[in-house]
Amino acid sequence: MKYTLIIGDVKESKDIKKGITINHILEEIDLPLETVVVKKNGRIVIEEEEISHGDVIEIIRVIYGG
Amino acid sequence: MKTCTKCGVNEVIIEKKHSGQRLCKDCFIQGTQQKVLKDIRHYKLIDKGDKVMVALSGGKDSVMVLDILNFLYEKNIIDMSTVTIDEGIKGYREDGVKIAKTHAKRLGIEHTVVNFKDSFDTTLDDIMASNSQRGACTYCGVFRRWILNREARKIGASKIATGHNLDDETQAILMNYLEGNIENLTRIGPKTISRSEMFTVKIKPLREIPEREVGLYVIARELEVHLAGCPYSSDSFRGEVGQFIKQLSRNHPTIMYSTLRGFDKLKPAIKYEFAREFNMGECISCGEPAAHEMCRACIFSNELDQNKRSL
Ligand SMILES: [Zn+2]
Ligand SMILES: [Zn+2]
Secondary structure (H helix, E strand, C coil): CEEEEEECCEEEEEECCCCCEHHHHHHHHCCCHHHEEEEECCEEECCCCECCCCCEEEEEECCCCC | CCCCCCCCCCCEEEECCCCCCEEEHHHHHHHHHHHHHHHHHHCCCCCCCCEEEEECCCCHHHHHHHHHHHHHHHCCCCEEEEEEEECCCCCCHHHHHHHHHHHHHHHCCEEEEEEHHHHHCCCHHHHHHCCCCCCHHHHHHHHHHHHHHHHHHHHCCCEEECCCCHHHHHHHHHHHHHCCCHHHHCCCCCEECCCCCCCCEEECCCCCCCHHHHHHHHHHCCCCCCCCCCCCHHHCHHHHHHHHHHHHHHHCCCHHHHHHHHHHHHHHHHHHHHCCCCCCEECCCCCCEECCCCCHHHHHHHHHHHHHHHC
């Protein structure tokens, strides 16, 4: 089970742990939700959104600092 | 699955911690536009027939201002033009200028680019590489204000609209308070009217919109914006204060709103006590309004010239 994570120009394939949400990803990469907008398969989602096999998660930094 | 508290659709894009509101994309876009237009009316930022010059950097804040003011422009309530300032920051400013041009062209709005180089014969990169004594944001702020003001008069603008958001405004309030710059506090607000008629009125339509919601808005509207951070911003005290309030906001989601509300209540009293009444003269060097013999832009410019000669 894998998902694709895109941050800026960096794109990588990652393993999914059971029940993983956007929140978990943000914690892992240490970016506070207050500074980013997250898209799942092209649609904007909130932090509780769960991730499934094959999803493409894009993290867009909208605020620098903070 | 969570649903939009306005329309019931289940594709929520934001959950506002301070109000408990959850919104889908369409309701968020519409709600934000209405809020900004309401603030414009409430604070009387714009009058019918105004010519509004948007300071368009290509970043999320100014692109959002342009997007919303365009409703008023399309309805022939206002005339509009845009100006982009090129400070001369290599590898950073080019993208912003390009994006600003694209938006102005798409909307059919007049657009000018003004360089630090043409106005002050230097760039921010050169200033920061020299043995200059002040922070980047100080030079940049003073030079930018000088250019905006001159440009506004040149094109006959009655208002200058900037992209300052709620985070910027609370940062400015807190920063000036912490530094004891009480006189500067008297000039913070949705609308800045100067003592000199040579200064064009400045307005901040996004003053009550949190910075993250500005980011969310431009992405939801699919507007192209320049999202990179300025390479010089980190060394400023403003940046430190900004991080501090953003951190506080995580556990206290209403803190920026209450900072702003509290300040707005206090402002008449501060203004009464501390606003200095003096007549603005003209700068002996450039003719722009100045509190002293020379305006700050010319003082800085002279300092930099002297530095260059003493090297
Ligand atoms: Zn809705
Ligand atoms: Zn001057």
